[in-house]
Amino acid sequence: MSDRPAFPGVPHRQPVFNVPGAVAVIALGLVMIHAARVLLLSEDGDIEVLTYFAFIPARYTLPDSMFYLPGGLGPKLWTVVSYALLHANWMHLIVNLVWLLAFGTPVARRFGSLRFALFCAVTAAAGAGAHYLAYPDALAPLIGASAAVSGTMAAAVRFAFAPGGALSSRRSLFADHQPAGSLIENFRDGRVLVFVGAWFALNLLFAFGMSMPGVEDASIAWQAHVGGFLAGLLLFALFDPVPRRRVA
Template sequence: MLIPLTHERMTVQRLPWVTIGIIAMNFVVFAFTWPTAQRDETRSADAWEELITHTEAYPGVWEDDCTRCPGRAEFDALRERFEAVASEHIFFRYGYVPGKPTLRGLFGSLFLHASWAHLLWNMYFLWLYGCSIEDLWGRPLYAVVYLTGGVAAALAQGAYEPDTLGPLVGASGAISALTGVFLIRCWDTRIRFFWMFIVLFGTFQAPAWIMLGFWLTKELFNAFVYADVSSVAFWAHIGGFVFGAVVASVLKLTRVEENILAPALERKTNLLGRHPEAARAVELMEDGDYSTATRALKSAIQQAPKDSDSYRLLAQCYQARGRPEEATRWLRQELKLHAGTTSSWPRPIKSWSTPPLSSH
């Protein structure tokens, strides 16, 4: 037995609100649907038991050429009842049924789970890999990849068994997509695993490219050997994983993450340590509203006089407004804070001419 415990990229710069929201939504949906699913499961099991009991009493009654056999009418009635009861099951109504696909089922299946173990296991892996991807790619793109990855996983399973009427439920396909992203984006990250063999157990570390590659190989083996006899949607896992890996590869090769995502996230994470008024001022400065930004920064300085960042930003504002003397005065105040003194500097500081919001 192998269970991943943690990895080197678990520390994030911002709270992973999207991951937290998805996990919370799954628990809420499960709390509301679990009693209904249990009731529907009991009704379906009872109807199936009646059908099986009847076929045991009348062997061969299910054959197509046995239309006039004794018990055939009762068999047809019991089969119709079972199909009606099964079609009312909440998993058939809101899960993805490849033989009867619906848009509601494609997305609804991502938030339905068959048991507590199913739910907890999926949410554990979502937390393990999702937080890092959300931190690296940002919340909007992460949410899109999660949802589209889940849809791609369901379609992959449907492509393997297009006529099946068994419902597909669970978030594992979407989580597999995140795992594929993790393999490409964090390929050298070391993951710590717990292992147990009979009575022996321990932990070890291994890079993501080895362990996730091993997991994909295992899923492929299971898909080719056990897919027809197992209730696990192996092809959904594989399809989601490949989708995530392809998306991550495209973003990497086109340098979208490097040129667009990373700079945007850098600006947002820099705001976290600033006074709220200073953070608002940065947004105003990006919009070119330097007058309002000036007032916001002065308010920030009054409330947090030791925040040197606000002084520097205020200097930028005055420089952008064509008032270099004011910019110099506020820059001098910032330097005093860094020097830890309130005395006058021995020599004047030249007018500051760095462009607003330039890198520093």
């Protein structure tokens, strides 16, 4: 019997640490950025960081003469992604890290490091876009990796319930590399509908004012969550390197 992997690029043996390198690097980067803000910057210095790297909708809508937001064109380009690297406090960061490790891990294994990093950037940008549509004149900064994490949740559900997937009745040895069905096929699966329904129900609670532990003094940008999640669902196939499952 051959011990060769069933899918190209899948390692023969499971690594000692099951977190993919891309997820580990992103998680470590988020921790280091927040630690630097908390330990090294003054309050004024941290506010300056927010003006350069947080997503602020008013930057794109209101005349520059109405407020002070430094940086010119640059922040208009990079803040649609860089805001995801900043967090309100340690609890906000920890919550996002837990979900990133849970859902980003299978997606990163499937996509590979480069695709995964690009996918996170695209879903973060989609979250910023959804937030902008909801609050085009807002001066309050949007920060946090929640939109990108929501994107990984959506991507994971596209293949986790597939035959042989991690949440299927018969999990395969290479569960994260099983062929996924189309979006239409996914939504014919009651388990997918339950997961997606529960996810939207939770965010509906956020819309009605429910807060998370540690961030009670800040509003939750649920629109950004929805933007990232929908982008993850709809754009999954553009990033997926595994051939689509054939349906007889």
